[in-house]
Amino acid sequence: MLNKKSVDDINVKGQKVLVRCDFNVPLQDGKITDENRLVAALPTIQKLVNDGGRVILCSHLGKPKGQPLPEMSLAPVAVRLSELLGQEVKFAADPEVVGPNARAAAEAMKDGDIVLLENTRYRAEETKNEDAFSKDLASLAEVFVNDAFGTAHRAHCSNVGVTKYMKTNVVGYLMQKEIDFLGNAVNNPERPFVAILGGAKVSSKLSVIENLLDKVDVLIIGGGMSYTFSKAMGGNVGNSLLEEDYCDYAVKMIKKAEDKGVKLLLPVDSVIADDFSNDANTQVVNAGDIPDNWEGLDIGPETVKLFTGAVKEAKTVVWNGPMGAFEMPKFAVGTEAVAKALAETDAVTIIGGGDSAAAINILGYGDKMTHISTGGGASLEFLEGKELPGVAAADNK
Numbered sequence: 001m002l003n004k005k006s007v008d009d010i011n012v013k014g015q016k017v018l019v020r021c022d023f024n025v026p027l028q029d030g031k032i033t034d035e036n037r038l039v040a041a042l043p044t045i046q047k048l049v050n051d052g053g054r055v056i057l058c059s060h061l062g063k064p065k066g067q068p069l070p071e072m073s074l075a076p077v078a079v080r081l082s083e084l085l086g087q088e089v090k091f092a093a094d095p096e097v098v099g100p101n102a103r104a105a106a107e108a109m110k111d112g113d114i115v116l117l118e119n120t121r122y123r124a125e126e127t128k129n130e131d132a133f134s135k136d137l138a139s140l141a142e143v144f145v146n147d148a149f150g151t152a153h154r155a156h157c158s159n160v161g162v163t164k165y166m167k168t169n170v171v172g173y174l175m176q177k178e179i180d181f182l183g184n185a186v187n188n189p190e191r192p193f194v195a196i197l198g199g200a201k202v203s204s205k206l207s208v209i210e211n212l213l214d215k216v217d218v219l220i221i222g223g224g225m226s227y228t229f230s231k232a233m234g235g236n237v238g239n240s241l242l243e244e245d246y247c248d249y250a251v252k253m254i255k256k257a258e259d260k261g262v263k264l265l266l267p268v269d270s271v272i273a274d275d276f277s278n279d280a281n282t283q284v285v286n287a288g289d290i291p292d293n294w295e296g297l298d299i300g301p302e303t304v305k306l307f308t309g310a311v312k313e314a315k316t317v318v319w320n321g322p323m324g325a326f327e328m329p330k331f332a333v334g335t336e337a338v339a340k341a342l343a344e345t346d347a348v349t350i351i352g353g354g355d356s357a358a359a360i361n362i363l364g365y366g367d368k369m370t371h372i373s374t375g376g377g378a379s380l381e382f383l384e385g386k387e388l389p390g391v392a393a394a395d396n397k
């Protein structure tokens, strides 16, 4: 269990509460195309409103790099949040984020009111965690609530810097839920515990592999990263994604798995293509037998059986990263089969954000999972066994 104070441990009646949310939602022509992150933030906001707090929400959106770019304004989020909450969320349009407009909006609040500040990354100090903006944010409120799991692996003004200037720093329900699910799955799993890793690069998941090998019973590696393992074992990988510099690392991890008694499952066959395109010619070959000028873009049918078989026997499954270039339907078969196996098992299933979460939602399996993390990068760092700065900054119980 998380040893941090939460919104259940404070009394916010009549107080101004600054809540860092993760409203970093995809926008297309000013319309929100995936509102999962907004929905995930509602329980904390509702709790604070019901308790009579004056709720000042803040978040980043995209990467405006210190410029007040209109296309990255949080204005559309205020509109949609008002609808979801059934109550006005007043948008404090302000190019300085905490400038005259935001201060006036905060001053005019009554108990139970909600204000949303402008994109915190309009301020150049935000991502450098510089004091000036942290102090500005802290000057608006008496209590700070961090409910932004998606940015918890970063130390920025609006989630870490601000806590230096606040007396009370707690976490919200979403943050608590993320840490409890991920923490329990990784540190106290019902066994067999199976982790599935995929995605493009070994190099982006070095510490995850290393840390998980200390915890799991079975580690499955698919996707582009598996070809570096295949090459390391003497296979031919053709034009597949390959990080030659990490072949030694792959050998070390294969050895570590042996030493720890962890079953390391790698693809036994691949769907290969003569072009990186959905119209490419394809064939299935054994892993390590990929001819020159062909590239592996998905796991093959025998690998699907192997991986889904391991999922069926698991009591806890953590999944991060697709099994192939799943954005092209022709190469989404492996990723979809793994998603389906997770949807059909009674095991605890935890999806570590990013592409795997998107795939699960697109396939309509979202409500079949025990937990889908709202933070790709944050959940990966969590799986690395790191303490997240955004969590560390909250008051201990």
Ligand code: AMP
Binding pocket: 198, 199, 200, 201, 204, 223, 224, 225, 241, 296, 297, 298, 320, 321, 322, 323, 324, 325, 326, 327, 354, 355
């Ligand atoms: P990551 O951000 O490392 O999780 O990687 C996700 C990306 O890896 C997705 O865009 C996939 O299309 C890509 N990917 C996964 N497997 C392969 C593969 N075999 N070949 C090329 N790209 C892949």
